[in-house]
Amino acid sequence: DIRLTEAGLPSGRQEMTIDEDNLWNNYLGNINLKHQFTEKQSLNVDLDYAYYHQDQPSEYDITYFDGNDDPVREEQLRSGKETPIRFVVGKADYAHELGNKVKLETGLKGAFSNFDNDISLEKRGQQGWVVEPDFTAEYTLNEDILAAYAAFIFQLDEKTDLKFGLRYEHTESNLGSREQPDIVDRSYGNFFPSFFLSREINENNRLQFSYSRRIDRPSFTYLAPFIFFSDPTTYNTGNIALQPSITDAVKADYRYRTILFSLQYSFEDEAITRSLPSIDPITNQQVNSAENLDYSKVLSASVSLPVEVANWWQMQYNIMGFWQQDRTRFEGSFLTTEQKSYTINSVQTFTLPLDFTLEVSGNFRSPGVRGFVRRKANGVMNAGLQKKLGGNNGRLSVNVNDVLRTLNYELYTTDPSLGFTYEGAYLFSERAVRVTYSRSFGNNKLKGNRRRQTGSSEEQQRVN
Numbered sequence: 082d083i084r085l086t087e088a089g090l091p092s093g094r095q096e097m098t099i100d101e102d103n104l105w106n107n108y109l110g111n112i113n114l115k116h117q118f119t120e121k122q123s124l125n126v127d128l129d130y131a132y133y134h135q136d137q138p139s140e141y142d143i144t145y146f147d148g149n150d151d152p153v154r155e156e157q158l159r160s161g162k163e164t165p166i167r168f169v170v171g172k173a174d175y176a177h178e179l180g181n182k183v184k185l186e187t188g189l190k191g192a193f194s195n196f197d198n199d200i201s202l203e204k205r206g207q208q209g210w211v212v213e214p215d216f217t218a219e220y221t222l223n224e225d226i227l228a229a230y231a232a233f234i235f236q237l238d239e240k241t242d243l244k245f246g247l248r249y250e251h252t253e254s255n256l257g258s259r260e261q262p263d264i265v266d267r268s269y270g271n272f273f274p275s276f277f278l279s280r281e282i283n284e285n286n287r288l289q290f291s292y293s294r295r296i297d298r299p300s301f302t303y304l305a306p307f308i309f310f311s312d313p314t315t316y317n318t319g320n321i322a323l324q325p326s327i328t329d330a331v332k333a334d335y336r337y338r339t340i341l342f343s344l345q346y347s348f349e350d351e352a353i354t355r356s357l358p359s360i361d362p363i364t365n366q367q368v369n370s371a372e373n374l375d376y377s378k379v380l381s382a383s384v385s386l387p388v389e390v391a392n393w394w395q396m397q398y399n400i401m402g403f404w405q406q407d408r409t410r411f412e413g414s415f416l417t418t419e420q421k422s423y424t425i426n427s428v429q430t431f432t433l434p435l436d437f438t439l440e441v442s443g444n445f446r447s448p449g450v451r452g453f454v455r456r457k458a459n460g461v462m463n464a465g466l467q468k469k470l471g472g473n474n475g476r477l478s479v480n481v482n483d484v485l486r487t488l489n490y491e492l493y494t495t496d497p498s499l500g501f502t503y504e505g506a507y508l509f510s511e512r513a514v515r516v517t518y519s520r521s522f523g524n525n526k527l528k529g530n531r532r533r534q535t536g537s538s539e540e541q542q543r544v545n
Contacts, residue, residue, distance in 0.1 A: 083312045093153075094146040095313055101139040107544075108132055111535045121178035127536030129170040133544050135302075137162040143313055157205040160216070162307045166544060168194040172536035182236040186246075187229075192540055194224040198305040216308050220264075220321065222256040222301075232275070240281040248273040250296065256304070256321050265321055271296060289334040299323040299353055300543045303371040311505070315367040317356070324373050326351045341385040352377035352407070354451045358494065358503045359411075367503070374452050375408040375415060393433070399426040409452040420450035436469040454503070457491040475520030483512050 083095040114126040141158040174188040202216035232246030251270040257263050275293040282288065299320075306319040330347035357372040381403045388396040402423045409416045424446045431439040445460035465480040494503040 083314075090148075092148050094150060096144045096146070097310070097312055098142045099139060099310070101309070102137065104136040106134045109535070109537070109541075111537075113535075123176050125174045125176075127170070127172045129168075129172075129535050129537035131168050131170075131537055131541060133164075133166040135162065135164040135166075137164075137307065139309065141310055156313075158310070159203050159205075159210070160308045160310075161199070161201045162305075163199045164196055164302075164305050166194070166196040166301050168192060168537060168540050170537040170540055184234040185231070186234065187231040190226075190228040190536070192224075192226040192228075192537070194222070194226075194301070194540060196222050196301055196305060198222070198307075200306055200308060202308055218258050218260070218306070220256060220258045220306060222304060223254070225253045227251050242277075242279045244275075244277040246275045248275070252325075271327065285338050287334075287336040289336075290332070292329075292331045294327065294329050296325050296327055297349075297353065298325040298543060299371065302544065303353070303355070311369075314365070315369065317369045320370045320372060323353065323371055324351045326353050326373070339387050341383075343381075343383045343385075345379075345381050345383075347379050349377040349379075351375075354454075356492070357409070357452050357454060358505075369505075372452070373410075375410055377408075377451075378406045380404045393431060395430040395432075397428040397430075400424070403449075405450060407450060407452050411453065416453050418450050418453055418455075420448070420455070422447045422449045436471075438467045438469070440465045440467070454492050454494055457493070459487065459489055459491070461485075461488040473520070475518060478517045478519075480515045480517070481512065482515075486512055 083097065084091065085093040085095070109129065109131045112128045114124075116124045118124065139160045141156075141160075143156040143158070145153045145156070147153050170190070170192045172188065172190045174186065177185045179185055198220040200216065200218060200220075202213040203210040204213055205211075228248060228250040230246060230248035232244060235243040237243055249270065249272050252267065254265065254267045255263060256265040273294045273296065275291070277289070277291045279287065279289045303319055304321055304323055306321055307317075309317045311317065326349050328347050328349040330345060332343060332345040335342045352374040353371060354374060355371050356369045358367055358369050360366070361368055381401055383399065383401040386398045386400070388398065390396060400423070402421070404419070404421050406417065406419045409418070424444065427443050429441045431441075433439055441462065441464050443460065443462045446456075446458060448458050449456045461482075462484045463480070463482050464484055465478055467476055467478040469476050490507040492503070492505045492507075
């Protein structure tokens with residue numbers, strides 16, 4: 082239900098009913114080979130093939146009312162999005178202990194990704210469904226990434242460890258449609274150094290310092306164009322021009338017994354934000370899409386604190402404070418925003434009679450900022466009850482997410498200099514109750530030794 086006003090007075094209303102399906106199918110194949118040349122030399126090889134298929138049809142029924150709340154006209158739209166995503170990943174990691182206190186780790190990786198994206202929008206007219214050409218197209222993305230890395234790990238003495246490494250990645254990326262080939266055609270390479278130093282002062286005190294540079298590539302679903310209408314004048318879409326972001330981060334950790342203090346500073350160039358509003362000057366519609374900021378600076382401090390109330394009640398608290406500065410490109414100029422915020426995470430674990438365990442977790446985030454869009458405070462509480470069955474009969478658990486139904490994501494922009502005011506609220510998921518039974522079979526010791534990530538774990542994270 083969308084209410085319209087002019088000069089503070091009601092001027093009309095719109096009712097929109099949305100029927101959307103979001104269907105995903107996927108499968109993954111992995112071949113792994115591990116070879117132990119000697120006690121000090123090993124090789125691990127992974128070959129992955131993954132396939133994802135998204136089908137997202139939507140139908141919209143819209144009724145327009147005048148200022149007297151009388152119906153004026155009706156409109157029907159339907160959109161489609163079909164996106165098969167494929168990638169092949171090969172990865173080889175070699176480790177060699179060069180001495181009692183020096184270890185070499187090196188490796189190669191190739192990731193070859195492809196997706197086809199077929200989107201469409203149709204409006205019902207007197208002669209049937211009519212295609213809207215501005216929102217209908219077929220796109221194809223091909224992305225090839227080749228990487229190599231080497232790292233040395235030194236045990237300088239019994240209490241000091243040092244690690245430094247260098248990774249190089251080269252990317253070839255091409256995205257286009259039949260009508261517009263080579264809309265995006267990039268070829269670039271980057272070096273990513275890393276450094277880690279750890280010093281155990283004594284039994285109760287440890288210091289760590291690290292520096293790293295990393296690349297964060299946009300998810301395939303952000304890149305794949307799509308159309309989803311929040312109301313007749315607002316729609317969400319993908320952004321084929323998204324660039325990867327590069328982050329330089331330094332971090333210092335101090336552990337006193339079981340308490341961990343951390344201080345971190347990061348500078349993210351071309352930072353990616355998932356939803357940034359803009360106004361289409363031709364249609365006067367609001368468009369929400371993932372965008373690159375100019376940069377994002379974050380200074381954070383945190384403390385991780387375990388508390389034992391009793392032998393049957395354990396607490397874990399993680400408290401983080403942030404200072405964040407974002408610079409955003411907007412209509413040919415730059416806007417800079419700053420925000421101080423904090424988050425509190427808590428896990429309460431209760432050991433109950435008859436082998437029952439109750440866990441209650443919660444999270445609270447104060448207001449924050451991303452680009453020129455501000456986020457209101459939000460929080461969530463989850464709960465789970467687990468029963469350990471006797472002998473080797475496994476475990477039975479019941480989990481409830483978002484118990485209080487407070488996981489809302491509310492955004493707003495009220496800066497008059499931008500020329501528009503924006504407010505949006507999203508409920509991520511309905512409350513769900515999950516009942517799970519688990520039991521281990523076979524040699525648990527062998528399973529623990531082989532627990533690992535596949536070679537395509539990074540690529541799988543980009544499908545969301």
